[in-house]
Amino acid sequence: MFKEERKSLRFDWSHLGNIEWGRPNLGPQTTVAVYRLMQFTLRDAIIAHTDVATANRIFYDAGQSAGKSMYEHLLHDTQDFDGFIAELQETLRNLSIGILRVEASDLLMHRFVLTVAEDLDCSGLPMSEELVCTFDEGFIAALFSAHFGRQFTARETDCWCTGDRVCRFEVVLAKT
Amino acid sequence: MEHKDIERLDRISAHLHALLHNEQPGVLDLTGQQEDEICQVGEFVNTLTEALSALTNAAHHLSIGDMDVPIIAKLPACHHLKNLQATLRHLTWQTGQIAKGDFSQRVEFLGEFSHSFNWMVEQLEAYRQRILGQNRELERLASTDSLTGVYNRRSFMAFATKEFLRSRRYSHIFSAIQMDIDHFKKINDTHGHAAGDEVLKAFTANCLEVLRESDVLGRIGGEEFSIILPETDLAGALIVAERFRQTIADLKVYVDEQIVHFTVSIGVTNLRQDDTGIEAVLRRADEALYLAKNGGRNKVVSAG
């Protein structure tokens, strides 16, 4: 399940286990620091073993897998775009992932600009020239792909780390 | 302190003075001088001047509603401006959504403005709901007869026309009934107009009880009524008409402790191949009704 060799992604929502049953005393919550400890040590180790480009690709792919899985398990499939965004906003907020807001939506050209404030991955990180929310890029791309039934890509154009108070993502149709 | 150091400090001082008085000082040029503490202060002043200039520029653009200017965040104040910029961009999008009719949008993080804005959206939604309700009520009033609550002539004809076209297109059948309350003028003259109104109300109420939900009853004149019976052949329509004639003949309407009896004459027909419009169908039912009247009233006559 977790340690078999593979060439393509095999994640399944069931891999998250029965948390309620498994943590009767500690419950389902942990802290943002613990989440970041995992994410940034993992990034660190992957870069050390491979390179930055590979690490980014891994985080993007993992984000996509997470977004796809979350869409299937937590969101409803039968909605228009407004309903999709409203439900996504509520879900991301309820899960303390971030505050999602839309800056632009062009349903004809399939181009969207979103921001995430108080982002789980990066809000409050030290300043650098880097856009670090690669996982979120894949995550958002997969959510939009699942909603529209077409392949989307997402690119972070502004990040807390580059001095923005929010992370800004541009979501467009993937070039075929 | 050496004279040239005093002179350098003077230049830094003049630069800061200009900055504080809203003038645009040029870049402090302290190059060519020795690398000492004064020189370093000069560099900080230059960096600060540049950051302040960027901040002023960003603040200016935001103040005139230009939300696309890239804000380079060198000072903490710029972060707040970027935050505001993101909020305003989202607000712009939200306003567009509201204009499209998405009243679920709510503004956050803008303090008092959020309250007012959200209140406005709630009010807009409430107004819209009220207007929709009023429109529905107006629509109902415009399409029904105020005394009996059944379709008025205009909406009955609209329905009948639609039913005619639908039946033609899909080769379906329907029947039409024309009815006239017998000696209605006499009821009015003998018992008064209030009694006439009671008779009309009792008539439609009993008629609706005999009809199916898909059948449509309309009051097309004073005491004249029409019915369209979709998917009903002539034999079926005659059964309905006869049952209804009998119901009305047995009916007692109480008005001011008096019992009013009345009867109805009925003409029945069904859609035929050569009918060119709903008018032709209703005219035939009318002719049958005329025969029922002439044949002694309280009768059902078929034009089939």
Ligand SMILES: [Zn+2]
């Ligand atoms: Zn970010």
